[in-house]
Amino acid sequence: MRVIAVALLAMPLLAQHGRYLSDSNNPAIGNPQAIAAGEKLFMGSCAGCHGPDGGGGARGPNLVRRSLWHPLSDEAIFGVIRKGVPGTDMPPTKLADEQTWNLVAFIHALTGPASTNPVPGNPEAGKAIYWGAKAGCGKCHAVRGEGGRMGPDLSNVGGSRPLAVIRESIVEPGKDLFYLGNEAVTVVLKDGQTLSGVAKNRSNYSLQLVDAKGKLHLIPMSDVKELTISETTPMPTDYAKRLTREELRDLLAYLAKQDIRAGEKKGSK
Ligand code: HEC
Ligand code: HEC
Numbered sequence: 001m002r003v004i005a006v007a008l009l010a011m012p013l014l015a016q017h018g019r020y021l022s023d024s025n026n027p028a029i030g031n032p033q034a035i036a037a038g039e040k041l042f043m044g045s046c047a048g049c050h051g052p053d054g055g056g057g058a059r060g061p062n063l064v065r066r067s068l069w070h071p072l073s074d075e076a077i078f079g080v081i082r083k084g085v086p087g088t089d090m091p092p093t094k095l096a097d098e099q100t101w102n103l104v105a106f107i108h109a110l111t112g113p114a115s116t117n118p119v120p121g122n123p124e125a126g127k128a129i130y131w132g133a134k135a136g137c138g139k140c141h142a143v144r145g146e147g148g149r150m151g152p153d154l155s156n157v158g159g160s161r162p163l164a165v166i167r168e169s170i171v172e173p174g175k176d177l178f179y180l181g182n183e184a185v186t187v188v189l190k191d192g193q194t195l196s197g198v199a200k201n202r203s204n205y206s207l208q209l210v211d212a213k214g215k216l217h218l219i220p221m222s223d224v225k226e227l228t229i230s231e232t233t234p235m236p237t238d239y240a241k242r243l244t245r246e247e248l249r250d251l252l253a254y255l256a257k258q259d260i261r262a263g264e265k266k267g268s269k
Contacts, residue, residue, distance in 0.1 A: 024074035026104070029116070037102040038101075038103045038105045041102060049090075064164050077108070114252075120249060121252060125253075126252065129251045130251060134243070135251065149210050149214045150210050151198070154255065156259060156260045156261075167248075170251070171240040171248070184196070185199045185207075187224055188226040189219070195217060198210050205220065207227070
């Protein structure tokens with residue numbers, strides 16, 4: 001009885017957070033050899049249209065970005081490779097099952113959640129970088145209840161984003177305007193006070209502003225003299241320079257592990 005209750009409770013959670021459906025138990029998924037073999041096939045047959053890193057080209061879409069709004073299960077990717085997408089340039093193939101799965105494993109590594117793929121680097125070192133002063137990520141981003149509130153919570157970033165997308169968020173922040181609901185604002189109040197931070201909720205009547213210290217200000221718009229909304233992200237934009245290549249790699253290894261379902265997955269394997 002208890003088991004059934006737990007299973008029922010887990011379902012809506014999965015539905016909510018499971019933007020990517022990794023429904024396949026095929027051993028190729030997450031297997032470094034299969035991924036390498038799939039990469040070879042991809043370079044030969046697919047990169048001409050989709051770009052060598054799946055980033056898109058003149059004749060095929062960016063597979064990494066596409067996965068964010070059109071997530072496919074591993075089985076569905078298998079089907080797409082076999083049958084193509086009728087009525088479009090995406091051609092069918094005649095690859096053997098094993099080769100097809102190798103390709104699926106490579107595409108999963110590109111577009112699936114970072115936590116379901118092998119990621120290079122040292123997560124423990126990355127954790128120290130995340131919470132340390134040089135990067136200061138923890139000042140703005142919480143992980144499992146600890147850390148700041150100015151930026152989005154990253155407790156499930158590895159469970160919900162491909163590695164390439166996490167990397168891009170750090171080295172080219174704001175590129176894809178993920179920050180709807182995270183606008184950087186400066187507010188001048190009628191009493192002369194100036195506040196800056198991130199607007200979490202903004203209506204014609206009120207504004208919720210989280211400042212750099214993580215403090216929440218509830219401001220009635222009737223108190224506001226001037227509101228300036230920045231066109232750029234509140235996230236620092238110099239991490240590509242501030243962090244060494246190794247530091248970035250280790251930081252990504254740490255973030256890739258942030259998956260709220262990690263415990264469950266281990267249990268079910
Ligand atoms: C001639 C160009 C071309 C080649 C070669 C090609 N693709 Fe595509 N692919 C496309 C186009 C165009 C689409 C978008 C189809 C659509 O509009 O739904 C696409 C879509 C896809 C999708 C996403 C489907 C979806 O529903 O989201 C996947 C996955 C994919 N291709 C993988 C591959 C793989 C793997 C190969 C190599 C075996 C490959 N493609 C070769 C052009 C190509
Ligand atoms: C001054 C506060 C601040 C600091 C410091 C900061 N960020 Fe951010 N970050 C933000 C805000 C605000 C957003 C949302 C706006 C955006 O996406 O550009 C964001 C977005 C992100 C995203 C995208 C989140 C998503 O939902 O896709 C990631 C990943 C991220 N930050 C990681 C980091 C890492 C790693 C560091 C440290 C190297 C860091 N941030 C440092 C404020 C910050």
